[in-house]
Every structure is written in structure tokens, then in C-alpha cells.
Amino acid sequence: MARFLIKRILIMIPLMLGITFISFIAMSLVPGNFVSNLALDPHISPQVIKQMEAEFGLDQPLMVRYLRWLWQVMHLNFGISIAYRVNVTNLIAERAVNTVLLSLASMVFSWALAIPIGIIVAVRQNSLIDRGLSFFSFLGMSVPAFFLAFLAMDFALWSGVFPVGGTFSPDYAALDAWSKVADRVNHLILPTLVLGVAGVASLMRLMRSQILEIKNSEFVRTARAKGLPERTVLYKHVLRNALNPFVTMAGYGLADLLGGAALVETVMNLQGLGLLLLGAVRSLDVPLVMGSVLMGTILLLVGNLLADIALVAVDPRVDFSTLASQ
Amino acid sequence: MSVNPTRIAIVVIAAIALISAGCHVNRPPNDHAVTQTLYQSMGSDPRTFNPILLTDAASSQAVGDLFEGLVRINPVTTLPEPGLAASWEFSDGDKTITFHLRHDVKWSDGAPFTSRDVVFTMRVIYDPKIPNSAEFSMTVDGQPIKVEAPDDYTVVMRLPRPFAPLFYSVGFGIIPEHVLEPVYAAGNFNHTWGIDTPPDKLISLGAYQMDRYVAAQQIAFRRYPSYWMRDEHGGQLPRLHGQVLLIVPDQNPQYLRFRAGLTDVYSPRAEEVNGLRDDAARLNITVKKVGIDTGSLFFAFNRNPRHYVQNGVTDPRYKWFTDINFMRAMAHAVDKRGIINLCFRGLAVPAVSDTSPENKIFYNPNLTDYDYDLSLSAKILDEAGYRMIRPGVRGDPDGHRLVFSLTTSTGNNVSDEMCAIFKQDLASLGITANYRPLEFVTLVKSLDSSFDWDCMLIGFTGGLEPNDGANFLQSSGNLHLWNPMEPKPATPWEAEIDRLLNEGTTVMDPSQRAPYYWRIQQILHDELPIIQTVRRIDYIAYRNTLENYDPTVWGLYKPEWIEFRPQ
Numbered sequence: 001m002a003r004f005l006i007k008r009i010l011i012m013i014p015l016m017l018g019i020t021f022i023s024f025i026a027m028s029l030v031p032g033n034f035v036s037n038l039a040l041d042p043h044i045s046p047q048v049i050k051q052m053e054a055e056f057g058l059d060q061p062l063m064v065r066y067l068r069w070l071w072q073v074m075h076l077n078f079g080i081s082i083a084y085r086v087n088v089t090n091l092i093a094e095r096a097v098n099t100v101l102l103s104l105a106s107m108v109f110s111w112a113l114a115i116p117i118g119i120i121v122a123v124r125q126n127s128l129i130d131r132g133l134s135f136f137s138f139l140g141m142s143v144p145a146f147f148l149a150f151l152a153m154d155f156a157l158w159s160g161v162f163p164v165g166g167t168f169s170p171d172y173a174a175l176d177a178w179s180k181v182a183d184r185v186n187h188l189i190l191p192t193l194v195l196g197v198a199g200v201a202s203l204m205r206l207m208r209s210q211i212l213e214i215k216n217s218e219f220v221r222t223a224r225a226k227g228l229p230e231r232t233v234l235y236k237h238v239l240r241n242a243l244n245p246f247v248t249m250a251g252y253g254l255a256d257l258l259g260g261a262a263l264v265e266t267v268m269n270l271q272g273l274g275l276l277l278l279g280a281v282r283s284l285d286v287p288l289v290m291g292s293v294l295m296g297t298i299l300l301l302v303g304n305l306l307a308d309i310a311l312v313a314v315d316p317r318v319d320f321s322t323l324a325s326q
Numbered sequence: 327m328s329v330n331p332t333r334i335a336i337v338v339i340a341a342i343a344l345i346s347a348g349c350h351v352n353r354p355p356n357d358h359a360v361t362q363t364l365y366q367s368m369g370s371d372p373r374t375f376n377p378i379l380l381t382d383a384a385s386s387q388a389v390g391d392l393f394e395g396l397v398r399i400n401p402v403t404t405l406p407e408p409g410l411a412a413s414w415e416f417s418d419g420d421k422t423i424t425f426h427l428r429h430d431v432k433w434s435d436g437a438p439f440t441s442r443d444v445v446f447t448m449r450v451i452y453d454p455k456i457p458n459s460a461e462f463s464m465t466v467d468g469q470p471i472k473v474e475a476p477d478d479y480t481v482v483m484r485l486p487r488p489f490a491p492l493f494y495s496v497g498f499g500i501i502p503e504h505v506l507e508p509v510y511a512a513g514n515f516n517h518t519w520g521i522d523t524p525p526d527k528l529i530s531l532g533a534y535q536m537d538r539y540v541a542a543q544q545i546a547f548r549r550y551p552s553y554w555m556r557d558e559h560g561g562q563l564p565r566l567h568g569q570v571l572l573i574v575p576d577q578n579p580q581y582l583r584f585r586a587g588l589t590d591v592y593s594p595r596a597e598e599v600n601g602l603r604d605d606a607a608r609l610n611i612t613v614k615k616v617g618i619d620t621g622s623l624f625f626a627f628n629r630n631p632r633h634y635v636q637n638g639v640t641d642p643r644y645k646w647f648t649d650i651n652f653m654r655a656m657a658h659a660v661d662k663r664g665i666i667n668l669c670f671r672g673l674a675v676p677a678v679s680d681t682s683p684e685n686k687i688f689y690n691p692n693l694t695d696y697d698y699d700l701s702l703s704a705k706i707l708d709e710a711g712y713r714m715i716r717p718g719v720r721g722d723p724d725g726h727r728l729v730f731s732l733t734t735s736t737g738n739n740v741s742d743e744m745c746a747i748f749k750q751d752l753a754s755l756g757i758t759a760n761y762r763p764l765e766f767v768t769l770v771k772s773l774d775s776s777f778d779w780d781c782m783l784i785g786f787t788g789g790l791e792p793n794d795g796a797n798f799l800q801s802s803g804n805l806h807l808w809n810p811m812e813p814k815p816a817t818p819w820e821a822e823i824d825r826l827l828n829e830g831t832t833v834m835d836p837s838q839r840a841p842y843y844w845r846i847q848q849i850l851h852d853e854l855p856i857i858q859t860v861r862r863i864d865y866i867a868y869r870n871t872l873e874n875y876d877p878t879v880w881g882l883y884k885p886e887w888i889e890f891r892p893q
Contacts, residue, residue, distance in 0.1 A: 030765070030767065030768065031767070031768045031772070032771040033767070034767075036767045036770040036774075037766065037770070039770045039774050040786070041381065041459065042786070042794055042795060042796075042798060043459035044381065044457075044459050045461070045462045045797075045804075047454075048457040048462070049457075051457045055516065083373050084371070084373050084374075084520070085373065085379075085516075085517060085521075086520050087522075090522065091541075094541045095542055098542075109342070112334075112338045113335060115334075116332070116334040119331040120331045120332055120335065123331075153578075153579070153582060164582045164583055164588070165574075165582065166543075166572075166579075166583075168543070170365060170570060170588055171356040172543075173538065174356070185345060189342075189345070266575070266576055267578070267579075268579070269574050269576060269579035271541070271542030271543060271573070275542075276542070279370070282765070282766070282767075
């Protein structure tokens with residue numbers, strides 16, 4: 001296991017260098033830089049623009065800028081955002097909380113609902129329940145999340161039951177401790193449903209097809225032939241094998257925690273990372289974009305690693321030596 | 327008990343229902359009228375709380391009520407009136423201005439406001455290491471204004487020559503010397519008062535103090551108890567006890583929040599105005615027409631030889647765009663009515679001049695618009711030698727097909743639609759315009775260094791002081807879009823604009839000054855380096871419980887008097 005871990009962690013280093021370098025090049029291929037945004041302001045003279053370019057080192061060649069950035073990162077300093085003149089880490093951490101909360105909530109929601117429903121429809125294949133739920137799952141997969149978000153906002157305005165977007169109420173600061181929690185949960189419910197619906201739909205389809213496939217495999221027939229009750233066959237043999245791809249998906253889900261909700265965040269005005277990063281990319285705030293690229297990369301790689309470790313834990317056919325040799 | 331998937335699914339759904347029902351928020355009544363707190367939305371997070379460094383609208387909004395300048399501009403008369411300076415007088419042939427400061431102004435930490443603060447602020451503005459937008463408009467003929475403080479409450483500014491625009495630029499916020507001088511001396515000014523500064527460290531003297539800033543959520547203000555301004559009965563101003571700016575990046579949720587009663591004021595888009603009017607009684611709001619937009623939105627045509635002359639060969643487009651007949655035909659091909667009806671739901675007016683009619687002193691009312699008339703356009707083109715080569719294709723006198731690119735900034739539906747309308751009208755004249763929208767930063771690069779564009783739809787914000795547009799109007803200006811940074815004026819009319827701009831700044835009386843700028847508008851109208859399109863009509867919707875709420879396109883009139891009607 002130690003060998004496997006060391007190998008995987010060593011592979012991460014060139015991967016991260018490659019990903020960050022490519023992102024850096026992509027950002028500098030765009031003509032202009034952050035201060036170009038100010039160039040059309042009649043109150044800002046070309047000299048001021050030159051000063052700002054020099055202040056943030058934007059007048060340096062690409063390699064110098066990249067190496068400077070890399071040097072900072074190696075000292076665990078992600079740099080200063082050009083737009084906000086504040087440390088990138090603080091800026092990202094502030095908003096990541098909202099995004100992670102929402103992503104976790106919708107992940108829990110969709111998994112907790114999709115797996116049992118997937119089992120139900122698989123067990124009762126071609127029944128009325130299967131057909132009905134399949135219909136809804138296709139509907140859920142085909143309606144884009146941002147459109148659902150618009151519908152949800154309209155619903156909130158019309159019904160008055162849920163808050164109209166936002167992460168908490170304007171009078172949040174004046175609330176008592178319990179109400180603060182309740183207020184935030186209230187604001188989370190609609191976005192969680194919106195984000196979760198597509199997840200429920202696709203996960204449940206996956207669960208259904210997994211179970212159906214495994215139900216017809218030889219070891220299940222063997223288990224049945226041994227005279228095991230159908231219940232034991234289903235939960236001990238079929239289900240356990242059917243869950244394998246979900247373990248891998250959970251690993252990828254870790255990277256999705258930060259970026260998966262950007263569209264819904266924009267529509268429902270949830271102050272998460274999505275809007276911050278979209279703004280950063282459009283205005284070419286390089287340190288901010290690079291900071292988030294790096295964080296996303298780390299989460300993706302670590303998520304993958306965790307998923308592989310978990311796979312070894314749940315699937316006796318997989319062990320570290322086979323993983324390491326891949 | 328065995329695991330039953332149906333049961334799990336039911337439990338999950340029940341749990342969600344329970345959470346939703348159980349989350350009762352125990353909120354103290356938040357009636358804006360009772361707390362006298364005005365709620366508004368703003369579009370993005372502030373980027374700095376440093377009033378000198380700010381370059382974006384959100385930061386200006388965030389600290390605008392915290393700091394004040396020597397003079398302020400009355401949005402109704404559009405003339406300067408006293409701010410931190412109670413009075414001023416001119417001497418030495420209008421070259422010396424003596425400001426007499428108010429004696430009763432205190433910083434929020436208790437220190438008195440004095441002339442030292444003004445002198446320090448000007449020193450910071452002129453520091454080449456501190457990028458700021460005040461320096462440009464406080465520079466006369468390339469020289470800084472000399473400033474001295476004979477005593478604590480007198481500031482004397484000496485100019486190299488009379489300079490009328492000064493009064494529109496000395497409104498910059500004054501910063502406290504006793505707090506920021508040590509920081510400045512240590513060379514840290516550019517990183518001071520960023521958005522991570524605790525609000526109580528922002529030493530201010532304006533009508534409001536910052537109470538808290540929650541990133542991506544809100545900025546809350548409370549009124550400054552020792553604010554110098556009093557109403558006519560000696561009562562405390564501002565009358566509102568506080569303000570909250572909710573940070574709502576997208577306009578759709580801003581609209582919904584206003585409708586839901588979370589905010590008290592909202593600037594609706596054209597498509598929202600009628601809906602709000604219909605519901606005005608039910609929502610208990612007023613939808614008020616504020617006026618005509620102060621900016622300008624126009625088609626510019628590139629006349630820059632650096633774009634067209636390559637290896638001694640001149641691109642034919644250069645000839646077209648410098649040919650007044652061609653440009654007149656273009657001007658008659660802009661369907662302003664169609665643009666107003668299609669892109670602005672009828673809520674806009676045709677624009678004739680680069681100055682908004684709301685600029686009552688400097689707007690030239692005597693310009694006649696180029697009417698939309700495609701047959702007239704075709705006739706002008708035919709007579710000037712731009713004839714149809716074959717059906718649907720027009721060529722220039724040398725036989726080149728009339729093809730050019732049409733650019734605008736991406737992500738704006740209105741400019742997209744406007745370009746589509748123009749492109750279609752050009753097509754019916756036999757001219758091909760290739761629509762090529764660009765991301766804003768890319769567009770800026772093509773404007774200021776690669777010069778690689780033909781025709782562009784672009785908008786500028788406008789101000790009261792016409793000399794603020796010097797960078798655009800002057801032939802040497804870097805925003806002189808059609809041919810930036812000319813070493814010397816390329817045409818006689820550009821030379822005349824340069825001269826008028828220069829002379830216009832030396833006349834102190836606004837009514838005597840206006841003719842200079844009227845003439846500039848006339849020249850732009852006749853020579854057509856740019857073709858004006860339309861101006862939006864601005865609306866504001868606000869709750870009927872607000873009193874003394876008096877918006878103008880130049881800002882709120884007497885904002886200190888705003889209050890919620892006592893119930």
C-alpha cells in the first residue's frame with residue numbers, strides 16, 4: 001500500500017505542473033490583460049495602465065510570470081488577486097464554504113434518493129413503477145439545471161414559502177443562533193433540489209442497469225442455486241457488486257464540489273465560487289484563476305486516489321498491486 | 327429489521343419535508359420603515375475601500391457615502407456647490423482659487439478635518455507610484471496643480487492657467503492624513519484599505535460609516551452621528567438611520583428581490599418597466615422616468631492608416647471610411663426607430679450628439695438627425711460612384727466589393743440585436759458587414775494596440791464636464807477611437823476640435839463656455855467619424871413609503887433628506 005501511495009503521489013507532481021502550465025498559457029493567449037479592462041475609461045491615463053502592469057508584473061514574459069507564480073505556490077502563497085488586491089486563498093475560502101455546502105447537500109440528496117429508487121425499479125423491472133420512474137428520470141436528465149433554477153425562483157416568488165435566491169436573508173446578522181442555521185437551511189433547500197434532480201435521475205438509471213446486469217451473472221445464479229433467500233442474494237451479492245462504479249464516481253464528485261454548481265449559483269444568486277471564477281476568467285485575473293485551477297486539480301487527483309483506495313476496501317478482486325501496475 | 331429500499335426512499339423524502347417545515351426562522355420584525363434602513367442591490371463585490379485607488383463602479387458605490395470632496399455637484403442645476411469647502415474665491419485672473427474649509431467637520435475617530443488632509447490627498451494623487459483616476463483630471467497642460475495650506479482651514483490651489491473643468495474634478499474624496507500618512511510614508515498605500523480591512527478601521531467623515539462587509543453578501547452602513555450637515559431646522563442628517571447594499575450579481579434576481587420586497591429601490595431594464603407599472607398599486611411602488619441616459623452608444627469607423635496601409639499598399643476600406651459621402655450613406659442606414667422598438671421596447675430616444683440632452687448646459691440642441699432612409703443612402707452611394715456590381719453586391723469606384731467587419735463586445739443582447747439590424751440594412755444596400763463580436767479585453771486590445779477593426783458598436787459613459795471626453799475628442803488622445811494618438815491632427819476638422827477643446831477650458835462662465843462644445847458636437851455630426859444611435863430612457867422604481875426620494879440621471883437630489891414616512 002505504501003508503495004502504491006508513494007507512486008501515486010509522485011505522479012501527481014508532473015500532472016499538476018502540466019495542468020497549471022497549460023492553463024497559464026491558455027490565459028496568456030488571450031490578447032490583453034487585466035488592466036486592459038480599464039483602458040476605455042476616459043479618466044485613466046495610459047501611464048496609470050503602465051504603472052499597474054508593472055505593479056503586478058504583467059509586463060514580464062510568459063515564462064517569468066509562470067516561474068514567479070510557481071515559486072510563490074511552492075511557498076504555499078497563491079498570490080494576490082489583481083482585481084481585489086487581497087490574498088487569493090482568502091478570497092476562494094470565503095466563497096468555497098457556500099459552494100461546498102450546496103454541493104454536499106445536493107450530493108447527499110441525490111445519492112440517498114437515487115440508490116433506493118434504483119433498486120426498486122430494478123427489482124420490479126418493466127412494472128408500472130419502473131416505467132413511471134424511468135419517465136421522470138429521463139425528464140430530470142433532459143431539463144437543464146439552470147432552467148430548473150429559473151422555475152424554482154419563480155416558484156419561490158409565487159408561493160412565498162422559500163426565499164428568492166441568495167445564501168441568507170438580508171437581516172441575517174440580527175437573528176439568534178438557531179434561526180441563523182434555519183435561515184441558511186431554508187436558503188439551501190431549493191438549490192439542493194434543483195441541483196439534485198439531475199443527479200437523482202442519472203444515478204438511478206445507472207443503479208438500475210448495474211443491478212439488472214449483475215442479476216443475470218453466473219455468481220448470482222450460483223448463489224440462488226445454493227438456496228440463499230432472494231433477499232440475501234439481492235443485498236449481499238447483487239448490491240455489493242453493483243456499487244463499485246459508485247465508489248469511483250464519489251471520487252470524481254470531490255472535484256465537482258467546487259465547480260459543479262456554477263450555473264445554478266449564477267441564476268439563484270448563491271455567492272459561491274462559480275461567479276467569482278467566471279468573473280476572474282473574463283477579466284483575466286490570472287492569480288485568482290490559477291489558484292482555483294490548482295485547487296480543482298488537487299481535489300480531482302486526491303478524489304481519484306481516495307476512490308481507488310475505497311475500491312480496494314469494497315471489492316476483494318482489486319488490490320493495490322493491480323492498481324499500482326496499471 | 328431488514329433494509330427496504332421503498333422505506334429508505336420514503337424516509338429520505340420525509341426527512342426533507344421535515345427539515346423544510348422545521349426550519350422556522352424566528353426573525354425580529356424587519357420593517358425598513360421602522361428601522362429607517364434603505365435596502366438596495368448592487369451588481370458586484372467592491373474591489374477596494376480605498377477611495378483613491380478605486381476604478382470600478384461597485385467600489386465607488388461602497389465608499390461613496392464615506393468620503394467627501396471640497397465641492398459637490400448639484401444634480402439638478404448641474405453646477406458646483408459647497409461640500410467640505412464652505413466657500414471659495416478666485417484671484418490672479420482665475421489662476422488662483424482659495425477654498426475656505428468648514429470648521430465643524432470631524433473624522434470618525436474624533437480628529438478634526440483640516441487643510442492638511444487636503445494637501446496630503448493631493449500629494450497622494452500626484453504620486454506616480456499610485457495608480458488613480460483623479461490624477462488625470464487634476465492635471466492642467468501636463469502639470470500638477472500647486473496646492474498650499476496657509477492655515478488649518480484654508481487651501482490655495484495655483485494653476486498654470488484658468489481651467490474651468492477643475493470644479494468637476496475637485497470632488498474627489500479627501501482621505502485622513504493622520505491615519506494614512508504613516509502608511510503612505512512606508513510605501514504601503516497601494517495595499518491599504520483593501521476589502522479585508524475591518525470597517526471600524528476606515529476612518530471617514532461622510533454621511534455614513536461602514537458597519538460590516540460580508541463578501542458576496544452585503545455591505546451595511548449606519549449614519550455618522552457627527553455628520554456636519556443639518557437640515558433647515560437644525561435636525562440631524564442624513565435622516566435614514568442606515569443603508570444596506572445587497573450584492574446580487576445577476577439582474578434577474580435583483581428584479582425578483584425588489585418585487586419580493588427585500589429591496590426598496592430598483593433600476594428596471596426596458597423590458598421590466600411595463601410589468602412594474604402594471605403592478606405598481608399592488609406592490610405599493612412608484613415607477614418614475616428619471617431621464618435620458620448620459621452615455622453614448624455609437625458606430626465608429628476605423629480611419630487609422632496604421633490599420634490599412636501595409637507595405638505601401640492602402641486597403642480600399644481606408645478610402646471608404648474617410649469619404650464623407652460613404653459615411654453619410656452609412657448614417658442614413660441606421661434604423662434608430664427600429665432599434666428603439668426592437669432592442670429597447672420603445673423606451674429610448676434617437677441620439678444625435680455625443681453629449682446627452684440631460685447635460686443641459688453643454689448639449690447642442692440645434693443638430694438635425696440623419697433620417698433613416700435606405701433609398702437616400704443608395705442614391706448617395708450611386709452618385710459617389712459606389713455602384714451595384716451585380717444584383718445585391720455593391721462596389722466602390724475602383725470595383726472593390728464593399729465588405730467590412732462589424733465588431734462589438736460579447737455578452738450584451740442589446741448590442742447584438744443592434745448589429746443585426748444594421749447588418750441587415752447594409753445588406754439591402756448591397757454592402758456586406760461580417761459580424762464579429764469580441765470579448766471585452768480582446769476588443770480593447772484591438773482598439774489600443776493592434777487597431778485591427780473596421781466598424782465597431784461601442785458605448786461610452788458620459789459625464790457633466792465635457793472636457794472629461796478630451797481623451798476621446800483630442801487627436802492625440804488614446805481613446806480617439808477612429809485614429810488614436812495622432813502625432814498631429816490628420817484633418818483640418820480634428821485640428822479645430824483640438825483648438826476648441828483647449829480654448830473651452832479657459833472660459834470660466836459655463837454659459838460662455840458652452841458654444842465651444844456645441845461647435846465640437848456640430849463637427850462630429852458633420853464629419854461623421856462616429857454615427858450616434860440611440861439613448862436609453864432611465865427608470866427607477868421605489869417604494870411609496872420612501873419620502874424625498876428624488877433621483878436624477880446625475881444622481882440623487884438631496885440624498886440626506888431621504889427617509890421612510892413615519893407610520
